[in-house]
Amino acid sequence: MNYDLTPEQLSIKENFSKFCTKEIEPRAQILDKAEHKEVEKLIKENIKMMAGIGFLGMGHDEAYGGTNLDLISQAIAGEEVAAACASTFLSCGASSGLFGMPLKMFGTEAQKKKYLPGIIKGELIGCFGLTEPGAGSDAASIKTTAVKKGDKWILNGTKTFITNATIADAALVFAYNDKEKGPGAGVTCFLVDKGTKGFSVSKPFDKMGFRGSPTAELILEDCEVPESAVLGQVGNGFIQAMQTLEYGRIGMATVCLGIAAKCLQHANKYSKERNAFGKPINRFQEVSFKLADMMIMSDVARLLIYQASWAKETKNPESAVLASVAKVWASEAATQISSMAVQVFGGYGYIKEFPVERLYRDAKLGEIGEGTSEIQRVLIAKDLIRKYAA
Ligand SMILES: Cc1cc2nc3c(=O)[nH]c(=O)nc-3n(C[C@H](O)[C@H](O)[C@H](O)COP(=O)(O)OP(=O)(O)OC[C@H]3O[C@@H](n4cnc5c(N)ncnc54)[C@H](O)[C@@H]3O)c2cc1C
Structure with a gap:
């Protein structure tokens, strides 16, 4: 087993990180505060920008304008997008993933030709x-x-x-x-x-x-x-929906990982700069242990997402349950990590001017969307009981 990213995956990480930090992250707070009509305009622009760097075509075939990259590469890019702006990830994912993947898997040639090129270019939006x-x-x-x-x-x-x-x-x-x-x-x-x-x-x-x-x-x-x-x-239809949600669960886990990683980045930086009792607050063990826990939980989430992506990619029969495992962990990690980040910021964490406040509100969706945590546990438990039935 090799945990190293390939040179191509490393360059995806670097390119998406650079682009999203420069072009998408500065718009995240503006999008969060905008009125609805403005939200529509801004999010469509973001979708177009993400299409421009190939995000919406990563899971799609070259015949329709995609690049057909593996799911781990998609998760690597997705983490960077979500860290910059979780809303942008969600809208892109609903269009190219929740709408686009069933078309890829089950659509007729005419249906694929009608919708996929537009979805991949960000000129059409699906739900x-x-x-x-x-x-x-x-x-x-x-x-x-x-x-x-x-x-x-x-x-x-x-x-x-x-x-x-x-x-x-x-x-x-x-x-x-x-x-x-x-x-x-x-x-x-x-x-x-x-x-x-x-x-x-x-x-x-x-x-x-x-x-x-x-x-x-x-x-x-x-x-x-x-x-x-x-x-x-x-x-x-029902089987199509369930198969699509397997991708959706990996996607929701990825958005949660992006949120968690961004919270850790903010908390790490802030705790170095904020002083109390004559020293930076990261010198207090209560604060530094929060940072350590944030890192442990994010790293586990990342590994589980890569594991679920690999299983889906290699058509492993465990892929559905591994997607549920990744989703439960990453979403619950994100709610805890975002809460810890707010805590590290103290009163400032409660003020809308500081991004951890938005990240804390965003994180909660992970435990609900694409199947709640309870439903994921039902699925995981059913699988366990079936396997280990006497
Ligand atoms: C922002 C947002 C975006 C969304 N986007 C989409 C989308 O694009 N397309 C789409 O189709 N849906 C979408 N959803 C819907 C989402 O998938 C559902 O909200 C989710 O599946 C939960 O369903 P529910 O809200 O009806 O809750 P309910 O099913 O009513 O659940 C309520 C509570 O009961 C618990 N519960 C229910 N059944 C069980 C059980 N058997 N065992 C234990 N606990 C149980 C649940 O876990 C939950 O805690 C979105 C939701 C949100 C909030």
């Missing part, structure tokens, strides 16, 4: 609509329906908490076409373009964190889409 007001963790209980009428499908339902909803040009929408068959064979995924009759978007939610990444509802009222809008096969 992923699974969660509903009455069904989040229990995704099999979604109520959105798809009814076949001639050669069209009629969609009805509401999707909630959808990242990018207000800026998206197209959405993936999961709906029951046959409730009797249950989630395994009765759910279908549809591609719905902005402007389709019967498709609208709510006002954005006023969120605690990730305020630079818009979140809203998708509303489908007798929304008519052609047969060509079906992603892959009718009845395969």
Whole structure:
């Protein structure tokens, strides 16, 4: 086993770090404080910038403009993006990952050609609509329906908490076409373009964190889409959603790692410069041990993310459970590390002018989005019990 990054991975790290520190990080606080219309404008510009340095094409095939890089390289770049601005990572990830990866895995050639080049260039934005007001963790209980009428499908339902909803040009929408068959064979995924009759978007939610990444509802009222809008096969939607979420969980773990690493950087610097009782506060063991814990927890998160990425890349049957393990650890580490960072900053950590305040609010989403910590533990425990059943 070799823990060294390859020369190519090292150069990805360096390039993304340089670019994001210069171009993206200075905009993170502005995005966080902006009003919604301004957020839409700024985040679209950030997505375009990230597309410009190849972030949105890293997981996609060259035929559509991507670079088809391995998942560890994507995590390396992703950590740098998230450290600079977690909202930018989330919106890019929802577009090229949650929207783009199902297209890559299950889309027809025509669907890939229609959407992927635009997604990779940051000229099109996508979103992923699974969660509903009455069904989040229990995704099999979604109520959105798809009814076949001639050669069209009629969609009805509401999707909630959808990242990018207000800026998206197209959405993936999961709906029951046959409730009797249950989630395994009765759910279908549809591609719905902005402007389709019967498709609208709510006002954005006023969120605690990730305020630079818009979140809203998708509303489908007798929304008519052609047969060509079906992603892959009718009845395969639930399996498609679950496979996509495996990538999503590695992505959410990565955004949490970026937040954690940035908190450590801020806390380390601040504790060197801030004096109390005649010496820098990092000379107090209570403070320096926090820094040590922050490093330990971030390093473990990074290793678990690389492990999950490697497992997914090599089609290891453990990949799903390893993605859950990485996500639980990295998200819970990020909430603890961001809390420690605020503590190291004392009163200043509680003031919006200081980035650790934003990082603390952003961190919490990691324990909720892409499947809560509780659901990840349910999945991990089920796997353990199955394996070690007497
Ligand atoms: C900012 C943001 C962005 C999001 N982006 C998207 C997106 O782009 N697309 C999308 O489809 N969704 C998105 N989501 C939705 C997200 O995936 C859900 O919020 C999440 O899966 C939890 O679902 P819920 O909110 O309905 O909570 P619930 O499922 O109602 O859970 C409430 C609580 O009950 C616990 N719980 C539920 N079931 C169990 C169980 N079996 N065992 C133990 N505990 C349990 C949960 O862990 C949680 O603590 C987003 C959410 C947020 C906040």
